[in-house]
Amino acid sequence: MPLERSRVKLPKVIGHRGAAEAAPENTLAGFREARRQGAHWVEFDAKLSADNRAFLLHDDDLDRTSNGSGPARLKSWDELRTLDAGAWKSPAFTGEKLPLLAEALALFAELDLSFNLELKPCPGRAVETARLILDEVRRLWPADRPAPLISSFEIACLETARDRAPDLPRGLLLEEHPADWRDLAERLQVVSVNIWDRDVTPEWAGEIKAAGYGLLVYTVNDAARARQLLDWGVDGVFTDAPARILAAVA
Numbered sequence: 001m002p003l004e005r006s007r008v009k010l011p012k013v014i015g016h017r018g019a020a021e022a023a024p025e026n027t028l029a030g031f032r033e034a035r036r037q038g039a040h041w042v043e044f045d046a047k048l049s050a051d052n053r054a055f056l057l058h059d060d061d062l063d064r065t066s067n068g069s070g071p072a073r074l075k076s077w078d079e080l081r082t083l084d085a086g087a088w089k090s091p092a093f094t095g096e097k098l099p100l101l102a103e104a105l106a107l108f109a110e111l112d113l114s115f116n117l118e119l120k121p122c123p124g125r126a127v128e129t130a131r132l133i134l135d136e137v138r139r140l141w142p143a144d145r146p147a148p149l150i151s152s153f154e155i156a157c158l159e160t161a162r163d164r165a166p167d168l169p170r171g172l173l174l175e176e177h178p179a180d181w182r183d184l185a186e187r188l189q190v191v192s193v194n195i196w197d198r199d200v201t202p203e204w205a206g207e208i209k210a211a212g213y214g215l216l217v218y219t220v221n222d223a224a225r226a227r228q229l230l231d232w233g234v235d236g237v238f239t240d241a242p243a244r245i246l247a248a249v250a
């Protein structure tokens with residue numbers, strides 16, 4: 001049985017990048033919207049600026065979700081903080097900023113939100129991203145609050161997390177069905193395996209649960225599909241539309 005399994009109670013519904021259908025992803029407005037829709041957990045993607053500030057962004061590049069352009073890894077925080085991360089979604093969100101990790105954590109404490117921090121390093125920065133971000137989480141997130149789930153597709157991030165912050169529960173993100181998933185999960189001492197909706201089968205879901213791991217599936221925006229996955233033994237789903245899925249699985 002995975003070591004820290006008892007330290008995290010996985011929810012049925014996790015707001016994906018906040019509430020990405022209604023509000024700009026990975027922004028404070030998005031987390032407020034997820035909470036307004038009834039979510040108690042949110043997922044977000046975190047990486048480092050060129051000058052090692054931890055902030056929230058999914059893509060390697062700035063173009064899709066801000067008025068900036070090019071690789072985020074080349075920008076200092078002073079440059080990143082000037083960008084608009086809301087107007088691309090809707091004029092109503094004009095002025096929304098890329099959040100620092102510290103700003104997101106402060107909001108989660110205020111809103112009583114639990115979180116899944118996905119380590120999404122800029123290319124070539126896996127180890128330092130995990131090291132600096134986990135140090136910051138441990139410094140800023142009170143130990144008496146519910147433990148966050150730390151996840152990544154990057155094995156180097158999860159190895160660093162295991163070695164540097166062994167007390168923080170980890171999730172192994174997969175976008176295929178690797179033959180060695182059990183070895184990976186065991187070696188990385190994860191509490192959950194987080195898999196792509198496209199890859200889920202009742203058989204694989206059963207194997208993951210029988211091995212003692214939590215099972216989360218991304219990204220599920222259809223209510224009937226969410227119900228089916230929970231019937232298969234999935235613990236919870238990441239969704240861009242928390243209210244719709246909460247209404248379906250309550």
Ligand code: G3P
Nearest residue numbers: 043045118151194218238
């Ligand atoms: O953590 C679940 C999901 O966010 C993983 O994929 O690309 O949306 O970060 P992605």
Ligand code: MG
Nearest residue numbers: 043044045118
């Ligand atoms: Mg993510």
